[in-house]
Amino acid sequence: MQPYSELFKTGDIIFAEGDAPSGAFLIESGRIEISTTQFGERRVLGELGPGMLLGEMAVLDESPRTATARALTNCRLTPIDAAQFAERLAAADPVVRALLMSQLTRYRSALATLTGDGTGRPSVSLAQPDDAHAFDKIRLESELRAALERKELEVRLQPIEEIISGRIAGYEALVRWQHPERGAVSPAEFIRLAEETSLILPVGDYILERVCDMLGELQRRGRKPLPFIAVNLSARQLDDAQLVERILAHLRKRDLPPDRLKLEITESLVLDYARIADLLERCHAVGMHVALDDFGTGFSNLGPLLTLSFDQIKLDGSFVKALDRQRGVAVVGVVVAMARALDCDLVAEGVETREQREILHQLGCRYAQGWLVGKPVPLDHVLKA
Incomplete structure (x- = not known):
């Protein structure tokens, strides 16, 4: 049974760049550092704190992790199963869903340029059949x-x-x-x-x-x-x-x-x-x-x-x-x-x-x-x- 929350000690790696996206987390307490490898060198992208989501982007498009998450302090995280995201994304307004996937595509493209990885393309396996009509709806x-x-x-x-x-x-x-x-x-x-x-x-x-x-x-x-x-x-x-x-x-x-x-x-x-x-x-x-x-x-x-x-x-x-x-x-x-x-x-x-x-x-x-x-x-x- 999935635990209600998980504890990570200072310095623990929550997930590493290249890992499969088994799920995401809601940060209950503590600080987390997000880093990636840029042209062979480690680069810090930012920090996340209580009330923020961690690792959701890889879950949304089912892509390997594009960054490493490390606990800067002792942290308590609530796991969010990938199926939870899939259900909500499927039920979302198709326009909202299409906009989200568009923004995610841009993020992946920018990150690939930043890291020198030309293979960083997201899959869209969570997209629904009517997503193709979303931009027509906007138009x-x-x-x-x-x-x-x-x-x-x-x-x-x-x-x-x-x-x-x-x-x-x-x-x-x-x-x-x-x-x-x-x-x-x-x-x-x-x-x-x-x-x-x-x-x-x-x-x-x-x-x-x-x-x-x-x-x-x-x-x-x-x-x-x-x-x-x-x-x-x-x-x-x-x-x-x-x-x-x-x-x-x-x-x-x-x-x-x-x-x-x-x-x-x-x-x-x-x-x-x-x-x-x-x-x-x-x-x-x-x-x-x-x-x-x-x-x-x-x-x-x-x-x-x-x-x-x-x-x-x-x-x-x-x-x-x-x-x-x-x-x-x-x-x-x-x-x-x-x-x-x-x-x-x-x-x-x-x-x-x-x-x-x-x-x-x-x-x-x-x-x-x-x-x-x-x-x-x-x-x-x-x-x-």
Whole structure:
């Protein structure tokens, strides 16, 4: 069994240049000298102390030790098995992993030059298959930043129908990106990329401002009643204490009623009850409505509906697909009744057939959204309708 910690006395060699990398160490106490051989002469590279890692680079790329570690004082070290590094490296973000391996390659190259060893090339056996895409991911992030600055992201509107009247009551704003070289980039790809970085905040602001412009244009064209437009919020946007005030400023600038911009929060985000409750309170105080999106996608429980007063529930399209079965009809009927009891409007997503729409109508669902109603289109298509 591997010991919890190992003791080394002053002068002990912990590992020598050329040794196989059996593992690394966390220095608990003491000082360690790192040295290498430069053109046949010993050269001290530096010292390491408590709280620092020792020997991790050779473990990461499975290369022989490129330096010697000697205890300058009595030292206590905690061994770290190579498998621990391998597991964490495999689970790391591919961009972070690729950057780490790039830096390690540079270090090995510089060390080989320093020591006069032309064979000092690292292996990359710990790299994962998707590492090859990591730099493409970095490139795409840079291109997304540029597209945002050049206002190349397009906001399209997918219609939401009031089933009983057949009129288009509102729209959901969906962002699209037509890359000049890659063509259409999947929203799932670039939105996920934006959410992994701080980019989701400027992307979110871009969409909100563009939606307010669209509402302003619909109002200027005399569209009555003025439809609502729903905008999806990300987790990072929910952390923004000034979000509601900034939205209000956009609406007031265009003389728009607050209830025409609807905010949508995906079901997976409502587990933070306190944060969502605060947002709902601030929105309701100024007349803005908030919808619970993707209801029934796997995170479902009724707890949020007991404590959070959403104005609308959006039923995930998987339930609409199940309307061809009696059990599916029964479940959707229960959700419709629940929404009515909670004084919430219900929007059924993913409506693709007239049969689905008719069943929803019979069950008392108020709104339908999906390809049967209409696909996401630019604003000019909406203005011509």
